[in-house]
Structures are given as structure tokens and as C-alpha cells.
Amino acid sequence: MRTLSLADHYDGRVAHESSLVNQLTDLLIAGELRPGVRLSETALAGRFDVSRNTLREAFRVLGEQGLLQHVPNRGVSVASPSxxxxxxxxxxxxxxxxxxxxxxxxxxxxxxxxxxxxxxxxxxxxxxxxxxxxxxxxxxxxxxxxxxxxxxxxxxxxxxxxxxxxxxxxxxxxxxxxxxxxxxxxxxxxxxxxxxxxxxxxxxxxxxxxxxxxxxxxxxxxxxx
Amino acid sequence: MRTLSLADHYDGRVAHESSLVNQLTDLLIAGELRPGVRLSETALAGRFDVSRNTLREAFRVLGEQGLLQHVPNRGVSVASPSxxxxxxxxxxxxxxxxxxxxxxxxxxxxxxxxxxxxxxxxxxxxxxxxxxxxxxxxxxxxxxxxxxxxxxxxxxxxxxxxxxxxxxxxxxxxxxxxxxxxxxxxxxxxxxxxxxxxxxxxxxxxxxxxxxxxxxxxxxxxxxx
DNA sequence: CTAGCACCGATTGTTCTACAAACCTAGATC
DNA sequence: GATCTAGGTTTGTAGAACAATCGGTGCTAG
The missing domain is CATH 1.20.120.530 (GntR ligand-binding domain-like)
Incomplete structure (x- = not known):
């Protein structure tokens, strides 16, 4: 049984790539992905064992939530609040x-x-x-x-x-x-x-x-x- | 020259799939995509001449904004506020x-x-x-x-x-x-x-x-x- | 006639490959 | 030392492919 993630507290997201969003959220909130670090698509896709496309969808969600910053043509990085x-x-x-x-x-x-x-x-x-x-x-x-x-x-x-x-x-x-x-x-x-x-x-x-x-x-x- | 879209008023989004988000936003706000209608991926991808992957990324953004409703395995539809x-x-x-x-x-x-x-x-x-x-x-x-x-x-x-x-x-x-x-x-x-x-x-x-x-x-x- | 059930087509979820475009770096040139 | 150029890297996007899931259809049994 998976330990209850912090993200699970928010909304009742279900399976599939939503769980990827949850996993990423947990890493972000736990500080394992530090603010400011750049997230390589291929690297992270490999780490979570998902395809680049699936990962990119999760990126868009988290970007819209303000946890990731997305700069066109330069990829995404963990938000680093000024x-x-x-x-x-x-x-x-x-x-x-x-x-x-x-x-x-x-x-x-x-x-x-x-x-x-x-x-x-x-x-x-x-x-x-x-x-x-x-x-x-x-x-x-x-x-x-x-x-x-x-x-x-x-x-x-x-x-x-x-x-x-x-x-x-x-x-x-x-x-x-x-x-x-x-x-x-x-x-x-x-x-x-x-x-x-x-x-x-x-x-x-x-x-x-x-x-x-x-x-x-x-x-x-x-x-x- | 493209007419200034409503979405352009919000934030200074730039090129690429962000413009797809803007286009979709405009259609939604203009009422051309009516509340509640289901959005077929292949159909819309064809209409905007983009790939399914690109469209799905836009779907995730608009879903997070509350304009689209995303039900796993059943696709997205235009939000229809109760x-x-x-x-x-x-x-x-x-x-x-x-x-x-x-x-x-x-x-x-x-x-x-x-x-x-x-x-x-x-x-x-x-x-x-x-x-x-x-x-x-x-x-x-x-x-x-x-x-x-x-x-x-x-x-x-x-x-x-x-x-x-x-x-x-x-x-x-x-x-x-x-x-x-x-x-x-x-x-x-x-x-x-x-x-x-x-x-x-x-x-x-x-x-x-x-x-x-x-x-x-x-x-x-x-x-x- | 109706309730249930198996099947089938359609759509979504996801992966993979491929390639153009943009970016970054480092070396070459002046 | 500044600028330019070339090459490698990463992102943006397309497209094909296939598994999983859903919705409906028609069949069967009661």
C-alpha cells in the first residue's frame, strides 16, 4: 500500500497521469526537487518510467499550479519564488x-x-x-x-x-x-x-x-x- | 495581423502551444464551444492542425484553469457550471x-x-x-x-x-x-x-x-x- | 418483455520514433 | 577581448502504434 501522499489531501485525483502529478507534487513539497533546478524531460521521464509526452502533460498541470516554471524552448524548472x-x-x-x-x-x-x-x-x-x-x-x-x-x-x-x-x-x-x-x-x-x-x-x-x-x-x- | 484575442488580455503568453491555449480560450469565451459539449481529441486536433499530443497538453492547461472538465478515460468536455x-x-x-x-x-x-x-x-x-x-x-x-x-x-x-x-x-x-x-x-x-x-x-x-x-x-x- | 451478459467499435491513455527549431557552449577568427 | 560560427543538446511537435477503457448492440435466459 502506497503511503498517503500530501497531494492526496487536496483533491481526489485518481489513477494514471494524475498519479504522476501527485508523485511530482510530493517530490516538490518534500524538497527533493529543489527550487530553481531545471527538469530535463528525458531524465525525469526515465526516472518515473513514463514517456516524455506523459511527463509533459504533467508539467503543464504543475506549471499552471505555479509549482513549475515553464519557459518556452528552455524547458521547465522548479519554481523559485522571488x-x-x-x-x-x-x-x-x-x-x-x-x-x-x-x-x-x-x-x-x-x-x-x-x-x-x-x-x-x-x-x-x-x-x-x-x-x-x-x-x-x-x-x-x-x-x-x-x-x-x-x-x-x-x-x-x-x-x-x-x-x-x-x-x-x-x-x-x-x-x-x-x-x-x-x-x-x-x-x-x-x-x-x-x-x-x-x-x-x-x-x-x-x-x-x-x-x-x-x-x-x-x-x-x-x-x- | 491576428486580431487581439481576449486571452491576450490576461497574461503575455507567447508562441507555440500557448497560442493553441489562447485559441481554445477564445472559442470557449466566444461560446463557439458550448458548455457541456464533449471535445474529441482527433477531431479538434484536425481542426487546429496540431497533433493529439499537443492538443492534450493544452487540455491539461485549460483543465487546470477550470474551463474544461477532464474525466479519466472519458475525455474532456467544456465545463458546464452547475x-x-x-x-x-x-x-x-x-x-x-x-x-x-x-x-x-x-x-x-x-x-x-x-x-x-x-x-x-x-x-x-x-x-x-x-x-x-x-x-x-x-x-x-x-x-x-x-x-x-x-x-x-x-x-x-x-x-x-x-x-x-x-x-x-x-x-x-x-x-x-x-x-x-x-x-x-x-x-x-x-x-x-x-x-x-x-x-x-x-x-x-x-x-x-x-x-x-x-x-x-x-x-x-x-x-x- | 425485461434483466443480464458477451461482444465490438470507438475513444482515450501511453509509448515510441522521428525530426525541425531553438538554445548553449566552445572553439575559431578578427 | 569581443564576435561569430559550428556542433551537440534539448525542447516542440508530428505521427503511428497499441493497450485499456467505455458505450452501445444484440443475444440469451428467465
């Missing part, structure tokens, strides 16, 4: 996450998923498995947006969040960046459940601002643009 | 458009594009060219979202708006649906420029609510789900 991209990503996050949380109903099943993500992040943090912490963090915020019950918001947001993961991987200081997230996710969840969605949204807004500053700081230190 | 889709699309519109307009700076170059779109809509409405009115309407709201200077918001929103166009085409009562838009776009623009972004956002919120009701009404009358 500081401008990071700023844009956080703008989208604030717009979508805060807006969703503010209007979220009080008792929504996704709250369960949010709590589960917090717990997973807790465990992973104690084990100092920062990649897992990052994964749980993504799951938390995806669950938060799914409070909206809007497939389109969830899809767009999921893409943006996956892109942000690439930004984290680009400046690989995962422990430092992910440590504060765990408690703040928990705080947002508690306020949402015990006080009000609006109050939680306000906290989330600050949270995202701080998070953005941290990432941009890491970019500056790493000398990345 | 009422649930329409509701979701308007939820996204409210979330993004209102949020963007509320925070929009006072003097943004996109205001020019918005005014141009209003003018085009005016002319087209007088000529009773409702398809053009719809196109100008799309341009207006795309310009509105570009007030955010956020490429990702613009991209996601553009996809959703194109999908909505398919919803309009599905219940083809274009004149009735598009007529009120012209003046209300103008109103939103004026209030944004002369009063305040926040006031304009409030008006836009009502506008979108009314628009949603109209579309859903048309769906009900057409007996569509």
Missing part, C-alpha cells in the same frame, strides 16, 4: 484566509481537521522533524480555508500555499521558520472556537504579517532576491 | 473583488482600464452586441482586481471569471443578464474615484449579490441544475 513572489503570496494569504475565517460558521467539521493538524505539528516539533511541521502547517491552513466550503478558494489557496513551501525550501532554515507556527496555529484555533471568528481572523492577520517578515528576513540573510 | 458552481464562483468574486477594492489605492493606473471597459460596454450595449458587453464586463472586473497588483489574485480571479462566462453561455439569455451591468460598473468606478474605495466595495457587494440572484434565476427558468 521576494516579490513571497510578498504576493502573503497578500493572497491575508486576503483569503482572513476573509474566510471572519465569515466562518461556528461549528464547522473542518475545525476537527485543524485540531488534528495542530496535534501533528506538536508531535513533529517535539521530534524536531521540521519538514513534517511544515507539512502539518500546510494542512492546518488548508483546513482553515476549507471552512469556506468553497472548492475554488481551496484550490487556488492550495496552489499558493504549495508555492510558499517552495519559498521555505529555497532558504532552508526550516527549524527557525517553523517553530513559532505551532503555537500560533493553536491560538487561532482556540480563539475561533471559544471566542469569535472575527477575533481569530484579527489574530491571524498579525500572525501572517509576522510570518511574512520572518520569511523575507530569511531571504535577505540568504542573499536571495 | 448552480453550486455558480454560487461558489460568486462567493469567490465577493471575497476577492470586495477585498481588493476596499484596500485599493486612490490613484491606480488600472482605473484607466476600468473606465475604458465601461466605455466599451456602453458602446456595445447601444449596438446591442451582448457578447461584447459581456467581454467588456469581464475586462472591467479583471481590471478591478488588478488594482491589487497581485499576479496570483489576478490569475485565479481570471480563471473564475472565465468559468462564469461559461455559466452565462449555458443559459443563453445574454441580453437580459448583461444589461444592468453597464451602469452598475460605472457606478462602482465613480464611487471608487470620487468617494472612497470602501464605499465602492460596499456597492460592489450588493451588485454581486444581485448579479448572482439573476444568474441563478436564469438557471431556474432554464431548468438547469
Amino acid at each position: 521576494t516579490a513572489d513571497v510578498i504576493d503570496i502573503y497578500r493572497v494569504r491575508r486576503t483569503i484566509e482572513c476573509s474566510v475565517l471572519e465569515r466562518a460558521p461556528r461549528n464547522h467539521p473542518s475545525a476537527e481537521a485543524m485540531r488534528a493538524a495542530v496535534d501533528r505539528a506538536r508531535s513533529a516539533a517535539q521530534a524536531e522533524d521540521w519538514l513534517q511541521v511544515g507539512t502539518a502547517n500546510m494542512a492546518f491552513h488548508n483546513a482553515l480555508v476549507s471552512l469556506s466550503d468553497s472548492p475554488r478558494l481551496m484550490r487556488s489557496f492550495g496552489n499558493v500555499l504549495a508555492e510558499l513551501r517552495l519559498a521555505f525550501l529555497k532558504v532552508e532554515v526550516l527549524d527557525f521558520l517553523h517553530a513559532p507556527f505551532v503555537d500560533r496555529n493553536h491560538e487561532v484555533l482556540e480563539v475561533y472556537l471559544s471566542e469569535s471568528p472575527a477575533a481569530a481572523a484579527a489574530i491571524l492577520g498579525h500572525y501572517l504579517g509576522d510570518s511574512e517578515r520572518q520569511v523575507l528576513g530569511a531571504y535577505a540573510r540568504a542573499g536571495q532576491s | 448552480t453550486a458552481d455558480v454560487i461558489d464562483i460568486y462567493r469567490v468574486r465577493r471575497t476577492i473583488e470586495c477585498s481588493v477594492l476596499e484596500r485599493a489605492p486612490r490613484n491606480h493606473p488600472s482605473a484607466e482600464a476600468m473606465r475604458a471597459a465601461v466605455d466599451r460596454a456602453r458602446s456595445a450595449a447601444q449596438a446591442e452586441d451582448w457578447l461584447q458587453v459581456g467581454t467588456a464586463n469581464m475586462a472591467f472586473h479583471n481590471a478591478l482586481v488588478s488594482l491589487s497588483d497581485s499576479p496570483r489574485l489576478m490569475r485565479s480571479f481570471g480563471n473564475v471569471l472565465a468559468e462564469l462566462r461559461l455559466a452565462f453561455l449555458k443559459v443563453e439569455v445574454l441580453d437580459f443578464l448583461h444589461a444592468p451591468f453597464v451602469d452598475r460598473n460605472h457606478e462602482v468606478l465613480e464611487v471608487y474615484l470620487s468617494e472612497s474605495p470602501a464605499a465602492a466595495a460596499a456597492i460592489l457587494g450588493h451588485y454581486l449579490g444581485d448579479s448572482e440572484r439573476q444568474v441563478l434565476g436564469a438557471y431556474a427558468r432554464a431548468g438547469q441544475s
Whole structure:
């Protein structure tokens, strides 16, 4: 039995070349294909034991999701978000996450998923498995947006969040960046459940601002643009 | 010289199979490929004089954009938004458009594009060219979202708006649906420029609510789900 | 007559081969 | 040292081929 992939959490993709998309997504999110590296068609096709054509179809999908960058006649490479991209990503996050949380109903099943993500992040943090912490963090915020019950918001947001993961991987200081997230996710969840969605949204807004500053700081230190 | 396609307005795509994506997008938006119709690979490949492989790559792109629906082993068909889709699309519109307009700076170059779109809509409405009115309407709201200077918001929103166009085409009562838009776009623009972004956002919120009701009404009358 | 079942044609999924076009690099020339 | 040219490499695209899957047709059994 194949271990449940991160991509499987998003949408119920099925067999065939969709599974290729999932496999690639997993590699990207796991950081095995590092941001910026060029992806040779023949090489990757060989690695996954698929034809070039099939691989190219997967490339188009992931390109449209923002995980791969496609330059005509020069092939595709793993997206490597610039500081401008990071700023844009956080703008989208604030717009979508805060807006969703503010209007979220009080008792929504996704709250369960949010709590589960917090717990997973807790465990992973104690084990100092920062990649897992990052994964749980993504799951938390995806669950938060799914409070909206809007497939389109969830899809767009999921893409943006996956892109942000690439930004984290680009400046690989995962422990430092992910440590504060765990408690703040928990705080947002508690306020949402015990006080009000609006109050939680306000906290989330600050949270995202701080998070953005941290990432941009890491970019500056790493000398990345 | 090729006439400027609608798709060209979105992003600066270049040559090759991207132009195939643009061609297909134009056909979809123009309603020449009606919502729900199945797209045969060999037939379309012949029509555009490209190979099946190339066409399939374009299919994956448009599928990811939500314009085509891809069912494994059963091919692709033009997306045919259900009422649930329409509701979701308007939820996204409210979330993004209102949020963007509320925070929009006072003097943004996109205001020019918005005014141009209003003018085009005016002319087209007088000529009773409702398809053009719809196109100008799309341009207006795309310009509105570009007030955010956020490429990702613009991209996601553009996809959703194109999908909505398919919803309009599905219940083809274009004149009735598009007529009120012209003046209300103008109103939103004026209030944004002369009063305040926040006031304009409030008006836009009502506008979108009314628009949603109209579309859903048309769906009900057409007996569509 | 209807429910089920086997078959068959059509379409999609995927691979392979082939080649033109664009790109990158390195060596040659001035 | 800068520019140009040639060659190898990679991408873009076409086309043929075949397995897998789907949809419908007609047959059979009850």
C-alpha cells in the first residue's frame, strides 16, 4: 500500500497521469526537487518510467499550479519564488484566509481537521522533524480555508500555499521558520472556537504579517532576491 | 495581423502551444464551444492542425484553469457550471473583488482600464452586441482586481471569471443578464474615484449579490441544475 | 418483455520514433 | 577581448502504434 501522499489531501485525483502529478507534487513539497533546478524531460521521464509526452502533460498541470516554471524552448524548472513572489503570496494569504475565517460558521467539521493538524505539528516539533511541521502547517491552513466550503478558494489557496513551501525550501532554515507556527496555529484555533471568528481572523492577520517578515528576513540573510 | 484575442488580455503568453491555449480560450469565451459539449481529441486536433499530443497538453492547461472538465478515460468536455458552481464562483468574486477594492489605492493606473471597459460596454450595449458587453464586463472586473497588483489574485480571479462566462453561455439569455451591468460598473468606478474605495466595495457587494440572484434565476427558468 | 451478459467499435491513455527549431557552449577568427 | 560560427543538446511537435477503457448492440435466459 502506497503511503498517503500530501497531494492526496487536496483533491481526489485518481489513477494514471494524475498519479504522476501527485508523485511530482510530493517530490516538490518534500524538497527533493529543489527550487530553481531545471527538469530535463528525458531524465525525469526515465526516472518515473513514463514517456516524455506523459511527463509533459504533467508539467503543464504543475506549471499552471505555479509549482513549475515553464519557459518556452528552455524547458521547465522548479519554481523559485522571488521576494516579490513571497510578498504576493502573503497578500493572497491575508486576503483569503482572513476573509474566510471572519465569515466562518461556528461549528464547522473542518475545525476537527485543524485540531488534528495542530496535534501533528506538536508531535513533529517535539521530534524536531521540521519538514513534517511544515507539512502539518500546510494542512492546518488548508483546513482553515476549507471552512469556506468553497472548492475554488481551496484550490487556488492550495496552489499558493504549495508555492510558499517552495519559498521555505529555497532558504532552508526550516527549524527557525517553523517553530513559532505551532503555537500560533493553536491560538487561532482556540480563539475561533471559544471566542469569535472575527477575533481569530484579527489574530491571524498579525500572525501572517509576522510570518511574512520572518520569511523575507530569511531571504535577505540568504542573499536571495 | 491576428486580431487581439481576449486571452491576450490576461497574461503575455507567447508562441507555440500557448497560442493553441489562447485559441481554445477564445472559442470557449466566444461560446463557439458550448458548455457541456464533449471535445474529441482527433477531431479538434484536425481542426487546429496540431497533433493529439499537443492538443492534450493544452487540455491539461485549460483543465487546470477550470474551463474544461477532464474525466479519466472519458475525455474532456467544456465545463458546464452547475448552480453550486455558480454560487461558489460568486462567493469567490465577493471575497476577492470586495477585498481588493476596499484596500485599493486612490490613484491606480488600472482605473484607466476600468473606465475604458465601461466605455466599451456602453458602446456595445447601444449596438446591442451582448457578447461584447459581456467581454467588456469581464475586462472591467479583471481590471478591478488588478488594482491589487497581485499576479496570483489576478490569475485565479481570471480563471473564475472565465468559468462564469461559461455559466452565462449555458443559459443563453445574454441580453437580459448583461444589461444592468453597464451602469452598475460605472457606478462602482465613480464611487471608487470620487468617494472612497470602501464605499465602492460596499456597492460592489450588493451588485454581486444581485448579479448572482439573476444568474441563478436564469438557471431556474432554464431548468438547469 | 425485461434483466443480464458477451461482444465490438470507438475513444482515450501511453509509448515510441522521428525530426525541425531553438538554445548553449566552445572553439575559431578578427 | 569581443564576435561569430559550428556542433551537440534539448525542447516542440508530428505521427503511428497499441493497450485499456467505455458505450452501445444484440443475444440469451428467465
